[in-house]
Amino acid sequence: MFFYKKIVLRYQMPNKESHTESHDECSHLTCTNDADISKIFKVSILIFIFMCLEIYGHYKTNSLSLLADSLHLLVDILGFIISMFALHWAKRRSDNNMTFGYHRYEIIGSLFSVGFIWIAVGYLIGEAIHKYIHPKEIDGGMFFAIAVIGFFVNLLAIYFLHHEDLAHKLKHKNLNMRAAYVHIIGDLIQSVGVIIAGCITYFYPSKAIFDILCTVSFSFLVLLSSIPLIRDAIHILSEGTPKDVKLEEVKNDILDIESIYKIVEIYSWSLSPNRKAIMVKILAEDLLINDYENLLMRINKILKEKHRFDILNVQIDTPGTYHGNSGLVVDGTTLNINNPFDSKTPF
Template sequence: GGYVANSLAIMTDALHMLTDLSGIILTLLALWLSAKSPTKRFTFGFHRLEVLSAIISVLLVYILMAFLLYEAVQRTIRMDYEINGDIMLITAAVGVAVNLIMGFLLNQSGHLHSHSHSHPHSHVPQSNSPNAARSHGHSSLAVRAAFVHALGDLVQSIGVLVAAYIIRFKPEYKIADPICTYVFSILVVLTTIRILCDTGVIILEGVPRHLNVDRIKEDLMKIEDVYSIEDLNIWSLTAGKTTAIVHLQLVPGSSSKWEEVQLKARQLLLNTFGMYKCSVQLQSYKQETSKTCASCQSSSA
């Protein structure tokens, strides 16, 4: 329809929808693979495939955006093109309808995937804490990426429909065609920057924004017989699946309570803070003795 109407706005909408279709295929493939059991080589499983799928989907749109921006600038400068308003109007209306259906389906898919992630692999009863609720509320990055694309398509399609209506009845305002591409480019940046930030945090193994490391340390220190926290590492396998490793030092003479302390620490991390997996390492506190090195002794002499 865009080629027949000679409308860059329609071609932009169609190519973006084609990109979203490939993104959806990548999303479904990633969700299928991420549900597979861990292997000897990939002991954490394939959860990061969702993150990889989200990045590829966003990059495809950025490449498309750069190409269409170039074409829009050329049309704005030259103004040597004619547009068939009737075909543009019909095609734009069909595009709006398709994007409404696509957005609805992806939104439902995101809710279902979020619920499937809300059951941690633990036999410990669940807590109703706000931290756990926020963690379980995160939906898949891959589904979010595809849904944001569909939402951007819908907004763009509505804009194209308005532009088609203007061009159909006011052909002298054909500049509305490349203007749609400019607006689309801005919307792409605004709607995908959050996804890129989230994927960046996951790839760099940063702490999810809904967790406070200082608060976690404070609560761990409140457990009886915990003397200090030697080390605490928190990262995400993918959105909504946070993992933690903590190394605790216990007060001297508390070796008989190790299992009790470990259970309390696991319950705190899994239930209160909504961790997907956690590992708790314990050791008795040993005061470090300062030793003077030979070079220091010789220098002082």
């Protein structure tokens, strides 16, 4: 009589080595988040100081662009506070209520941050329409001077966020750091427009239309720059396959291993942009217990080392003679061989 043997691979920490690896991984994640929080905090202080200068400049010059930029900076600060809060919560370990940890707080925080941007843009467009109907003369000299200062402040903010990460592409950062970049790059682009508008109004004080056009144009640019961030956040929350994972390549690498017949099921998703998970169910030929151990270790190595998955769950079903219920723990990997026809054993 023939049965199916079910072998399940899952993470445990039965020995010191595996515990150390898990602890190092958590420590690395914590240090990364702490560094990101520190960067965002420095930028928040810098932006707050310049925001106060722009508010003062708006009341002295009647420039809508300065008001737009100061309001945008206020939104940036609120967004940074949300980002720091989300990054802090993402450091927490998993518990009985949140078995996958708190990594998704990062995604939720980034969406709130972008939401503030959209609200600010709506307000600025309304103000631009009002100023177009009721124009006022602008003090072009002070307007231009503050705009130039703003440009260099934004360059300094980008340096604070980016100088330690020049070797990495932006897409590999967490979404809250990406949201911070979207805020600051949007400010930098807007500051260029403010400089241009300030230069024009300096020579032509009655041409307030340039101030309005600058506000509206760069508000829409900021909206467009936030769309990729929203798309990535929704993709993760929808349990989409990680964008840097080529699932067909993963399948081919597994099927290239001898003794494997086919992949019955495969699922891949992200907890956050830096935390990838995969669950695979495989049909393989009947093997001895030591061969199963080697097979699972090879699959584990491919998924973890080559494709950089952080969470693995591999199940191997094989047709063969039932050898009885047993378990074997090797290097942090648990192999369970069960009789699927036993009513007490889950299939």
